[in-house]
Amino acid sequence: MNGVRNSADPLGTMASSRSGNDRSEDSARHMNAELNTLNAEQRIAWAFQNLPGTHILSSSFGVQAAVCLHLVTQMYPDTPVVFIDTGYHFSETYRFVDLLTAKFGLKVHVYRSHISPAWQETRFGQRWLQGVEGIEAYNRENKVDPMRRALAELGAGTWITGIRRDQARSRAQIPYLSRHFGTWKLAPLADWSDREVHRYLTRHRLPYHPLREKGYVSVGDVHTTRSLAEVDSIEQTRFFGLKRECGLHDADE
Numbered sequence: 001m002n003g004v005r006n007s008a009d010p011l012g013t014m015a016s017s018r019s020g021n022d023r024s025e026d027s028a029r030h031m032n033a034e035l036n037t038l039n040a041e042q043r044i045a046w047a048f049q050n051l052p053g054t055h056i057l058s059s060s061f062g063v064q065a066a067v068c069l070h071l072v073t074q075m076y077p078d079t080p081v082v083f084i085d086t087g088y089h090f091s092e093t094y095r096f097v098d099l100l101t102a103k104f105g106l107k108v109h110v111y112r113s114h115i116s117p118a119w120q121e122t123r124f125g126q127r128w129l130q131g132v133e134g135i136e137a138y139n140r141e142n143k144v145d146p147m148r149r150a151l152a153e154l155g156a157g158t159w160i161t162g163i164r165r166d167q168a169r170s171r172a173q174i175p176y177l178s179r180h181f182g183t184w185k186l187a188p189l190a191d192w193s194d195r196e197v198h199r200y201l202t203r204h205r206l207p208y209h210p211l212r213e214k215g216y217v218s219v220g221d222v223h224t225t226r227s228l229a230e231v232d233s234i235e236q237t238r239f240f241g242l243k244r245e246c247g248l249h250d251a252d253e
Helices: 020-035 040-050 066-075 091-104 117-124 131-153 194-203 210-214
Strands: 055-058 080-084 107-111 158-160 177-180 183-186
Touching: 020 040, 020 177, 040 066, 040 158, 040 183, 055 066, 055 131, 066 091, 066 194, 080 131, 091 210, 107 131, 117 131
Parallel strands: 055 080, 055 158, 080 107, 158 183
Antiparallel strands: 177 183
C-alpha cells in the first residue's frame, strides 16, 4: 500500500542497551510519530507488517463499530474479532452482531465470564448499583478477565481497537500505539472525528447501531447505559456518570 513504510526492526534492536520498559516506551514514541504521518488504512497495514502476530480486533459492536470492523476485515478478512458478552447487552446489540457478522463475514470469537450473570447476581447482588467499587468488580469479572483470556488463548501479539480521542474525556490523549495487557494495542482511528466516521459509514453504506436512532451515543450493558435524553451530559450516558471506561481501555502499561 502506498505510503506504508516497513520500519527497520521497530521492536528489536532499538535502544537495545536499555531495560525492557524503557525499550517499549522508546519504541512506542518512535512508532507513534510514524503512525501520525499515516492514514487509518495505512496504520492497519503498518501494524500487520511490523507488529507481532496474531493480530486480533476487539469490538463492542457499539454505535459506530461498523467503521473499524469494515476497515480491518476488508484488508485482512481472516482477522479474529473478539466480542465480550456480559449477558446484559441490549437485544439490539446482539442483533447488530449477527447483522455485521453476516455482512462482513466476520470471524467472531465470543468470550464471557466463567460465572453466569444469574449466578453472579446470586453471589454478589447487582454490583453495578454498588458504587464505583461494585462497578469495577463487575467490569473486571465480565469484561477485563474475559478479554485477557481472549488475548492469551488467541495468542495475540497485537490488539486492534476502534476507540477514538473525541469519544470521551478519558480518551482524549490516547496514542495510536501503546502496550496493554501484555500486547501492542493499535487505535488506527484515534484521530478521527464523528464527522469522519459518518462520512465513512455513508460512503460505504454501512449501518450505525440501531439504538442511535433512539438517542444513544454509547452502548454498553442495559443496566449502565443511558440515552442522551435521559441525562445532562455525554459523560453520564455510561455507569451513571461515576466512571466512563469499563476497564478495557483504562490505563496502558
